Amino acid sequence: MSVAKRLGDWFDRRTGWRGMRAEAVAGLAKPVPPRVGWGFTLGSTALGLLFLQVATGVALALHYQPTPEAAHGSVARIMDEVRLGWVVRGMHVWGAHALVALVLAHAAKVFVTGGHKRPRELTWILGAGVMFVMLGLAFTGHLLPWTDQSYWGAVVGVEQTRIVPVVGPPTATLLLGGETVAAPTLTRFYVLHLLILPAILAKLLFLHLWLVRRHGVSPAESADEEDARGHAALCAGGEPYAPNHMLREAIAVAVAAAAVLTAAALWPQELGPRAGASTPEGVRPEWYFLAVYQYLKYWPSQLLGLPGETIGICLLSAALGAFVFLPFLDRSPERRPARRRVALVAGALAVLLWGTLTALGAVSDRSIPAFGKTWTFDTWGRPR
Numbered sequence: 001m002s003v004a005k006r007l008g009d010w011f012d013r014r015t016g017w018r019g020m021r022a023e024a025v026a027g028l029a030k031p032v033p034p035r036v037g038w039g040f041t042l043g044s045t046a047l048g049l050l051f052l053q054v055a056t057g058v059a060l061a062l063h064y065q066p067t068p069e070a071a072h073g074s075v076a077r078i079m080d081e082v083r084l085g086w087v088v089r090g091m092h093v094w095g096a097h098a099l100v101a102l103v104l105a106h107a108a109k110v111f112v113t114g115g116h117k118r119p120r121e122l123t124w125i126l127g128a129g130v131m132f133v134m135l136g137l138a139f140t141g142h143l144l145p146w147t148d149q150s151y152w153g154a155v156v157g158v159e160q161t162r163i164v165p166v167v168g169p170p171t172a173t174l175l176l177g178g179e180t181v182a183a184p185t186l187t188r189f190y191v192l193h194l195l196i197l198p199a200i201l202a203k204l205l206f207l208h209l210w211l212v213r214r215h216g217v218s219p220a221e222s223a224d225e226e227d228a229r230g231h232a233a234l235c236a237g238g239e240p241y242a243p244n245h246m247l248r249e250a251i252a253v254a255v256a257a258a259a260v261l262t263a264a265a266l267w268p269q270e271l272g273p274r275a276g277a278s279t280p281e282g283v284r285p286e287w288y289f290l291a292v293y294q295y296l297k298y299w300p301s302q303l304l305g306l307p308g309e310t311i312g313i314c315l316l317s318a319a320l321g322a323f324v325f326l327p328f329l330d331r332s333p334e335r336r337p338a339r340r341r342v343a344l345v346a347g348a349l350a351v352l353l354w355g356t357l358t359a360l361g362a363v364s365d366r367s368i369p370a371f372g373k374t375w376t377f378d379t380w381g382r383p384r
């Protein structure tokens with residue numbers, strides 16, 4: 001008997017890996033529902049980019065120093081002295097943008113195809129949890145270079161957290177580690193970004209993917225039909241997951257990774273001035289937080305005897321709660337988009353509102369040259 005066979009037997013008796021492998025291979029060969037196409041690669045593409053984020057993040061962490069005195073200089077060294085440091089940092093930053101965009105697109109696709117319906121409600125809720133943790137990662141990561149922009153971005157973000165009734169003030173204090181953004185804040189953001197949030201993300205994602213595997217990808221038919229006929233019967237006629245759909249996923253991941261690398265090489269990240277050097281004008285959050293930032297501006301200082309922003313934050317929290325618990329609000333068993341017109345119109349209006357607020361947030365308090373003249377926008381985003 002060969003050494004490899006004897007070694008394999010030794011491990012098999014202790015772990016049962018041959019049985020697990022056979023089960024996994026059989027699972028991979030099972031067909032996916034006939035409707036599964038490119039739209040269903042968004043989740044896997046996000047997963048692929050997440051691995052890339054971990055790899056580039058670990059590479060950056062080898063050189064990064066998390067103190068206000070050293071942080072900016074260490075990032076400058078990554079950019080100028082460490083071999084390919086500028087590309088790795090560029091990939092990490094562009095990767096973060098791409099990942100947020102992909103996760104949003106994935107959630108939108110799931111909603112349109114009714115993938116959040118029975119029995120996949122928990123898959124959705126866990127996915128929403130993953131999304132919030134990812135936004136937390138993006139927010140905490142932004143402070144780490146300790147530039148003027150990142151410093152004031154953190155100040156604005158933490159102050160907006162403070163407005164949330166009851167939990168806001170203690171959360172803000174916990175994040176800051178004092179009265180304002182300073183050395184303890186950088187330490188806390190660093191620990192959150194490298195340790196706490198990735199650990200939570202890994203657990204939520206594991207459960208999310210475990211449920212995806214347990215239920216299989218949703219078929220086009222309604223939840224009632226899936227209950228009555230069973231998932232396997234509705235997959236009859238679909239392609240096997242491996243190699244057919246797996247190949248699609250591999251192509252999508254390769255294209256996304258190549259796009260991130262290209263963006264990093266063509267549009268290298270700048271490193272702004274170190275925090276404290278000046279107070280920059282027009283500090284605004286990254287695009288995925290712009291809608292919330294802009295939305296809070298429209299609330300008057302007082303409304304019904306309460307601070308207007310507090311009412312705004314309460315309504316926003318209700319909207320986020322509705323997003324998380326969507327499967328319990330959008331309850332019809334129907335998945336086919338053509339038979340869910342009301343839900344889809346409501347979803348489209350929500351996306352339109354979010355997009356409009358994002359656009360207004362992007363132009364507000366700015367002068368932008370376009371169509372042969374310079375347009376100046378006030379803080380509400382109205383042209384002056």
Ligand code: HEM
Pocket residue numbers: 039040041042043044046047050103106107110113114115116120123124125126127128129130131205208212216217218
């Ligand atoms: C990094 C974040 C995420 C990753 C890596 C991920 C990964 C995946 C993968 C690989 C699938 C199976 C293929 C597919 O339908 O695309 C899937 C399905 C699903 N995801 Fe996610 N996901 C993430 C975030 C989210 C978010 C934010 C939500 C919703 C708020 C969500 C809700 C769902 C649901 C309900 C399904 C089942 C869809 C169906 O069976 O049709 N996921 N996810």
